[in-house]
Amino acid sequence: xxxxxxxxxxxxxxxxxxxxxxxxxxxxxxxxxxxxxxxxxxxxxxxxxxxxxxxxxxxxxxxxxxxxxxxxxxxxxxxxxxxxxxxxxxxxxxxxxxxxxxxxxxxxxxxxxxxxxxxxxxxxxxxxxxxxxxxxxxxxxxxxxxxxxxxxxxxxxxxxxxxxxxxxxxxxxxxxxxxxxxxxxxxxxxxxxxxxxxxxxxxxxxxxxxxxxxxxxxxxxxxxxxxxxxxxxxxxxxxxxxxxxxxxxxxxxxxxxxxxxxxxxxxxxxxxxxxxxxxxxxxxxxxxxxxxxxxxxxxxxxxxxxxxxxxxxxxxxxxxxxxxxxxxxxxxxxxxxxxxxxxxxxxxxxxxxxxxxxxxxxxxxxxxxxxxxxxxxxxxxxxxxxxxxxxxxxxxxxxxxxxxxxxxxxxxxxxxxxxxxxxxxxxxxxxxxx
Amino acid sequence: xxxxxxxxxxxxxxxxxxxxxxxxxxxxxxxxxxxxxxxxxxxxxxxxxxxxxxxxxxxxxxxxxxxxxxxxxxxxxxxxxxxxxxxxxxxxxxxxxxxxxxxxxxxxxxxxxxxxxxxxxxxxxxxxxxxxxxxxxxxxxxxxxxxxxxxxxxxxxxxxxxxxxxxxxxxxxxxxxxxxxxxxxxxxxxxxxxxxxxxxxxxxxxxxxxxxxxxxxxxxxxxxxxxxxxxxxxxxxxxxxxxxxxxxxxxxxxxxxxxxxxxxxxxxxxxxxxxxxxxxxxxxxxxxxxxxxxxxxxxxxxxxxxxxxxxxxxxxxxxxxxxxxxxxxxxxxxxxxxxxxxxxxxxxxxxxxxxxxxxxxxxxxxxxxxxxxxxxxxxxxxxxxxxxxxxxxxxxxxxxxxxxxxxxxxxxxxxxxxxxxxxxxxxxxxxxxxxxxxxxxxxxxxxxxxxxxxxxxxxxxxxxxxxxxxxxxxxxxxxxxxxxxxxxxxxxxxxxxxxxxxxxxxx
Numbered sequence: 015x016x017x018x019x020x021x022x023x024x025x026x027x028x029x030x031x032x033x034x035x036x037x038x039x040x041x042x043x044x045x046x047x048x049x050x051x052x053x054x055x056x057x058x059x060x061x062x063x064x065x066x067x068x069x070x071x072x073x074x075x076x077x078x079x080x081x082x083x084x085x086x087x088x089x090x091x092x093x094x095x096x097x098x099x100x101x102x103x104x105x106x107x108x109x110x111x112x113x114x115x116x117x118x119x120x121x122x123x124x125x126x127x128x129x130x131x132x133x134x135x136x137x138x139x140x141x142x143x144x145x146x147x148x149x150x151x152x153x154x155x156x157x158x159x160x161x162x163x164x165x166x167x168x169x170x171x172x173x174x175x176x177x178x179x180x181x182x183x184x185x186x187x188x189x190x191x192x193x194x195x196x197x198x199x200x201x202x203x204x205x206x207x208x209x210x211x212x213x214x215x216x217x218x219x220x221x222x223x224x225x226x227x228x229x230x231x232x233x234x235x236x237x238x239x240x241x242x243x244x245x246x247x248x249x250x251x252x253x254x255x256x257x258x259x260x261x262x263x264x265x266x267x268x269x270x271x272x273x274x275x276x277x278x279x280x281x282x283x284x285x286x287x288x289x290x291x292x293x294x295x296x297x298x299x300x301x302x303x304x305x306x307x308x309x310x311x312x313x314x315x316x317x318x319x320x321x322x323x324x325x326x327x328x329x330x331x332x333x334x335x336x337x338x339x340x341x342x343x344x345x346x347x348x349x350x351x352x353x354x355x356x357x358x359x360x361x362x363x364x365x366x367x368x369x370x371x372x373x374x375x376x377x378x379x380x381x382x383x384x385x386x387x388x389x390x391x392x393x394x395x396x397x398x399x400x401x402x403x404x405x406x407x408x409x410x411x412x413x414x415x416x417x418x419x420x421x422x423x424x425x426x427x428x429x430x431x432x433x434x435x436x437x438x439x440x441x442x443x444x445x446x447x448x
Numbered sequence: 449x450x451x452x453x454x455x456x457x458x459x460x461x462x463x464x465x466x467x468x469x470x471x472x473x474x475x476x477x478x479x480x481x482x483x484x485x486x487x488x489x490x491x492x493x494x495x496x497x498x499x500x501x502x503x504x505x506x507x508x509x510x511x512x513x514x515x516x517x518x519x520x521x522x523x524x525x526x527x528x529x530x531x532x533x534x535x536x537x538x539x540x541x542x543x544x545x546x547x548x549x550x551x552x553x554x555x556x557x558x559x560x561x562x563x564x565x566x567x568x569x570x571x572x573x574x575x576x577x578x579x580x581x582x583x584x585x586x587x588x589x590x591x592x593x594x595x596x597x598x599x600x601x602x603x604x605x606x607x608x609x610x611x612x613x614x615x616x617x618x619x620x621x622x623x624x625x626x627x628x629x630x631x632x633x634x635x636x637x638x639x640x641x642x643x644x645x646x647x648x649x650x651x652x653x654x655x656x657x658x659x660x661x662x663x664x665x666x667x668x669x670x671x672x673x674x675x676x677x678x679x680x681x682x683x684x685x686x687x688x689x690x691x692x693x694x695x696x697x698x699x700x701x702x703x704x705x706x707x708x709x710x711x712x713x714x715x716x717x718x719x720x721x722x723x724x725x726x727x728x729x730x731x732x733x734x735x736x737x738x739x740x741x742x743x744x745x746x747x748x749x750x751x752x753x754x755x756x757x758x759x760x761x762x763x764x765x766x767x768x769x770x771x772x773x774x775x776x777x778x779x780x781x782x783x784x785x786x787x788x789x790x791x792x793x794x795x796x797x798x799x800x801x802x803x804x805x806x807x808x809x810x811x812x813x814x815x816x817x818x819x820x821x822x823x824x825x826x827x828x829x830x831x832x833x834x835x836x837x838x839x840x841x842x843x844x845x846x847x848x849x850x851x852x853x854x855x856x857x858x859x860x861x862x863x864x865x866x867x868x869x870x871x872x873x874x875x876x877x878x879x880x881x882x883x884x885x886x887x888x889x890x891x892x893x894x895x896x897x898x899x900x901x902x903x904x905x906x907x908x909x910x911x912x913x914x915x916x917x918x919x920x921x922x923x924x925x926x927x928x929x930x931x932x933x934x935x936x937x938x939x940x941x942x943x944x945x946x947x948x949x950x951x952x953x954x955x
Contacts, residue, residue, distance in 0.1 A: 115715075308557040316537050316548050323535035326499070327549030327600075328520025439538070447499075 097133025157395025162349025163373025178234025181370025187350020195263030212347015528601025620939030699728030779867030851882030
């Protein structure tokens, strides 16, 4: 099959593979126009049914900015309609690409999402103000446990272990963080305890899923329920009677970073957060780098894609999997610290409220990639925060619908916009030597 | 490097897979391990490679006894293995696959991908492999993937290379290229163990031949021995290598396919507008390298593919758009290419497996309940008729050997009133004795006036059974040629090239 040799030179990087696979439109290319069409239609119907007159104010500046950006004031109705037209144009482009069997580039859904959101906000916040900084900054804060959880999920699944137990890891992490931070008086000790607690849940998962070949999804779900029951029990029996000594942790407080925090818009968004968020930045960068650029990452990915191939080159498959999910559990556990050290500064029953499952969705939406999963988690954080912001300014959208929003976004994202995604080949498959 | 195996014994439960096998491989020689499927060749090599632990016996490399606890040890000792099923991570690049487990790293475990690239290029150039380090493995043709496996072994300075059934997935041309590579490796002083059951290849490259049967060494054979001699040594009795058959007595155009197109879920046309006809009493054999649309073709006939357009007519009845049940009831017999997945339910008994295609009505079902008596009588009869070696009809299919499993499938499919037989890889992974038997059944079916479609990636089988040969390449027909077309021509056609003077035989 070898064609006439064009001798490859040692320095020739980035060569095309021998067989060029022609890009054809997969099912993602067909789904996108449909999803976009439904969304823009929905927006248009809402605008027609209850049009608002008046102006919408988008406030870009935070109070303490070094340079203060001016407010943007736009007329609600016309702005919303302009955005509908832009969305329609983008949908038309997606349809054109679908008919021409072309690949759908990423900028279409992104541009669509931005335009749609501006249109929606100018309608929903007619005659009032949207604080962009608090809308987006709040989204970052709310996304913290989701990002930690999603990173834990990505790591586990890249090594071939489906980590359904993220929810349990978050919850036990929150529980441990509260106790450790209360007894030591240091939120950092709480963070460490949260990581240990997450790793503990992962250890149990590994014991069943790796050593005893039990179905990973079932073990994961059972672990979540177990942790739920355990923390409820402990909360009632131990934490509630001794709330003073065991459940009044020193939380993380906001720690603005001097110069970075003064950058308009970006500064208050990213650099006037709690230390936990800064830890998160480091963890995201570290995981992304380690997974793709180090020997450790190469081996983790090999074990998740083709464990037997890894075994035949002398890599200990199950040992690698254990190490990876322990790390994954520790990372997810740190996310739990958000609940009891940042959000409330006390542990409460069932306080994670299913965030672990949303994180799991972010893993899939992020195509098992740490950076993409982080972005997906941020999107879900945004949806959650939007709900809070809109109900506080008294928007015309019913509050029940708004409560549904994060989950709706999750379903839409996972079902419609994710495109072709391929999990690691050995994801969820226990490895047995013959 | 000189390898000596002494008295290797490996048991799986009560089965003795290797029974005190001794073997010596010298540097600079190609040593063939010849034996049927299930003779214990691969088990022996897995012991050598540290994947299995031998129950008895020892492995000696250059005079030193080795104690391997895993493949890592074997590799470190200089053993390289080219696995039958490639041990490559499909989504990794060539360079990543080659360095996996043997990575050179910089600061904090950072991968030195450039070093791996250089290594691939260097080995690739030394042996003229034409493998690019940044190509993603899953995009490469199988022959090239195999070279990546070889590079992987060589990059770890392997002195002894084991090739486990390396030609099973290759075209005839790729096989020739592989033989050249093996000779080249021999010239550079490597010791080579070549495991195969294909006699032609053995005689072409082997310096020495060791024949293994039922887990034991039955002796050494001379590379100049004839095919018949080698085969009888391998099987333990004289074997008919040629399928005896008379000239076909063909009938009408019974099975007509027009403009058939099968599209897979990803939108690729796997069968791309093919038309052919099979007359009653004729075998049309489909030749081609695996993955050129054969699977999709047979599955489309059986109604197992979703996106099918065109026409498939059997005795004038259109099959496209019908359910698989209706197609079966129309008299289509189907021997699927993977009996473990599509042919049998492993945890069912032989008797239960024999009624899978007639699970709805007579003779085995009446008023919604099984007629156990009729089924048992039928199963007993077929067990004898098809010479299935099993304890009784209540044995689980999973516990049968490959050949006997396949006989159960064949018995089931041929025990109905057939109008068409579709046989995909009918003898893959089957012992020589069963191959003879199954081939005879296929020929008998054809002689009873039924059109037969045989799909095989083994050219020997295609040539042995065919009245006409259809060569598929990337879902299209390269040509339909007579059964006596030279192998060279067929091999060329399997790479998609159509000789200029080629004439199709039209039905």
